[in-house]
Amino acid sequence: MARATTKAASDAPRDAIALLKQDHRTVEQLFEEFENADDDQLQAIAERVCQLLTVHAQIEEEMLYPAAKEAFDDEEELDLVNEANVEHQTAKDLIAKIEGMTPEDESFKATVKVLSEYIKHHVKEEEGELFPALKKTELDLKEMGSQLNDRKMALMQELGIEPEEEAPTQRRKSSSRSGRSSATKSRQARAGSRSKSTSRASSRARH
Numbered sequence: 633m634a635r636a637t638t639k640a641a642s643d644a645p646r647d648a649i650a651l652l653k654q655d656h657r658t659v660e661q662l663f664e665e666f667e668n669a670d671d672d673q674l675q676a677i678a679e680r681v682c683q684l685l686t687v688h689a690q691i692e693e694e695m696l697y698p699a700a701k702e703a704f705d706d707e708e709e710l711d712l713v714n715e716a717n718v719e720h721q722t723a724k725d726l727i728a729k730i731e732g733m734t735p736e737d738e739s740f741k742a743t744v745k746v747l748s749e750y751i752k753h754h755v756k757e758e759e760g761e762l763f764p765a766l767k768k769t770e771l772d773l774k775e776m777g778s779q780l781n782d783r784k785m786a787l788m789q790e791l792g793i794e795p796e797e798e799a800p801t802q803r804r805k806s807s808s809r810s811g812r813s814s815a816t817k818s819r820q821a822r823a824g825s826r827s828k829s830t831s832r833a834s835s836r837a838r839h
């Protein structure tokens with residue numbers, strides 16, 4: 633049993649719910665880091681959270697939520713998906729606000745805090761209601777997991793987002809070595825240079 637668990641965590645493809653839950657944990661950890669971060673790290677952490685949430689929301693909206701709508705026939709379950717979509721829109725509005733701010737803005741920390749609370753609520757509903765309801769359907773969660781993962785990797789590469797397998801502390805150490813924040817680099821990558829993400833993708837391939 634123990635061996636099977638280890639294998640599932642290392643090289644077996646994750647099902648859709650495991651993948652999305654892992655994203656939730658990563659983001660929660662970043663919000664926690666933000667709370668305790670020095671002022672000079674706030675922007676980089678906030679940008680990272682915004683980027684990861686953007687990709688996460690997009691794969692759910694493009695793939696998971698439509699599949700859930702197909703799979704559900706119960707009115708209440710369908711409402712869960714409709715509510716989740718509406719909540720995403722609000723989260724995206726907050727993300728856009730944060731991306732247009734700097735830590736010097738008076739409401740920067742407060743807006744990140746509101747996003748954090750909002751995401752906490754949304755995640756609670758997904759993990760407490762939507763995902764359990766999905767597990768009861770015929771939806772092939774393994775196959776969906778693999779599709780979500782492919783799309784997620786493609787989007788991260790497209791946006792020049794560093795892979796998340798790297799621990800947040802390592803990430804900050806390595807970016808401070810070059811004197812630039814990872815957020816700045818991501819912004820530059822997004823602005824046009826897409827080739828940079830290829831080397832990141834190859835470093836990810838070692839995982």
Ligand SMILES: [Fe+2]
Pocket residue numbers: 652656688692755758
């Ligand atoms: Fe989610």
Ligand SMILES: [Fe+2]
Pocket residue numbers: 689692716720754758
């Ligand atoms: Fe969601």
